[in-house]
Amino acid sequence: MSFVAAQILNGIATGMLYALMGLGLSLITGILNIPNFAHGALFAVGAYLLASAANEIGNFWIALVVAPLGVALLGLAIEYVGIRRLYAVGHDYQLLFTFGLALILSESIILIWGPVGYSYLPPPILRGGLDLGFTFYPKYRLFVMVMAGLLVLVTWLFLEKTRYGAIMRAGIENKEMVSLLGIDIHKLFTVAFALGAYLAGIAGALTVPIRGVNPGMGVDMLGIAFVVVALGGLGNLLGAIAAGLIIGVAQALVAAYWTEASTVVIYAVMAAVLLVRPQGLFGIR
């Protein structure tokens, strides 16, 4: 029983990371109306930046602050230099552009850090486990749950309780109306992309002590982020969390009994949900 409980906890921890990925992607996709195929690569860059920064500085916490900010800056630059010119063209060219970026980023990772991945230990205070009564559980994973939960909460507060968050939600609903009201829509786009990139970057950074880094991590995460958005709906915070937790827990439970199927199950769950509810969990658009 405690084994199943531990697996469910594992699922919640990875599920929260999936939710962060999906949330960032759904902000970018919802507001900019582009298919962001570079989202997984941004996740991978966040992970590698954390590993490098933590090794250079020798402090995990500073690295955890710096690495996602680096990814956000990268996102800012990508929007400002490239994507900004592509709002008027079709999704096909936008896709090609972001896919090209993903290739450039993931190949650059191989050129800079090498083709072989490596693992990374959590900071000393978060090593070892904690007795939760029903099971003994790694501290770092508990930290990831709390941290991801806080990030989701802050994003939610930002979107629901601040003026700029309200503008962002309005941007998802109706861009023309927002710009008619005198709001600089281009600035909104830049901010949204940087914010989405930040969330991908911090999800990547938080993953490192659990799974280490490897050049393929970006693509794997891209598909998962798509699943979260397809199930949860664009710009739907609750949807992203629900979808992230469902596939995270499903994956962890299947991994316990049938390891080979643990990745396939993510997509199988998505297909099954869509068979019953083609419009996704909460049925927007």
Added chain:
Amino acid sequence: MKRPFILILVSIFLLPLVVRPAIASEIWIFAIFGLGLNLLLGYTGLLSFGQSTFFGSAAYVAGWLLKFYGINAFLALGIGVGVGAASAALVGYLCVQRSGLYFIMLTFALNQLFYFTAYQWTSVTGGEDGMPGIPRPVLLGIDFKDPLVYYAFVSVLFLISLYAMKRIVESPLGKILQAIRENEIRAEAVGYNVPRFKLLAFIIGGAFSGLAGVLYAMLFGIVPLEAISFVFSGNVVFATLIGGSGSLYGPVIGSFVFIWLSESVSTLWARWPLLLGMAFVIVVLFLRGGIVEAWSRFWLWRSSKQKN
């Protein structure tokens, strides 16, 4: 109308003189793959980023039957077309119910479902190592092991595919698909069942992909894992877009350029996807419209100069 056809015929004859027959065959195989995608992308306005699902599934199934049961080449091609169409029907059923960005993301996610299945099902697919040992069967006493003979076989199938696709896009069905591309709501209002026609386009596109997949497996004697991965899905989208998705011949020209370039560059540098990514970015920022459009713009520019 006649001129492109003659150009293609001439290139079919000249190509093996310039490049290795294997690459020449790959070009026309990829062109068949591109024709299938372009029915979706160019004619129906559906950007599918999961075409390798059908290409790879057909290659694996037909490859398995060729390898262990030594089936006849025509049967293998037929099975490939069937598997391509059937897998496209499954994927399409889930995808056509959503539109826009959701649609694109779903095609990719379902592609991942098939990819990871192939990746993990090592007893059948060979996982990361691919499925080797696929024979090129002897047919009607002709030995397809000779690369040039196989090239001729591929070329004939390519011409048949091109003709079939031409007939499809010029048929009433093709016109309905184009109507959906132009204005989905209006097509619905006129009384067409839009999701059903989208699904039909998906299935036809899948059949072409399946044919290409089996030819690819027989050409190289192996089904590599990439054949069912997002890499192939992306490559065919790119090839079609550089050729120009607005024309029937766009994907043909695109795969010609794409395969030729990638086969010559990928042998030089292992990190060539980096260059590919840069090419994507440059094409999107500066050369939108593809080769066909650039070519017609060039002719327009020339004829306007001659008039002056």
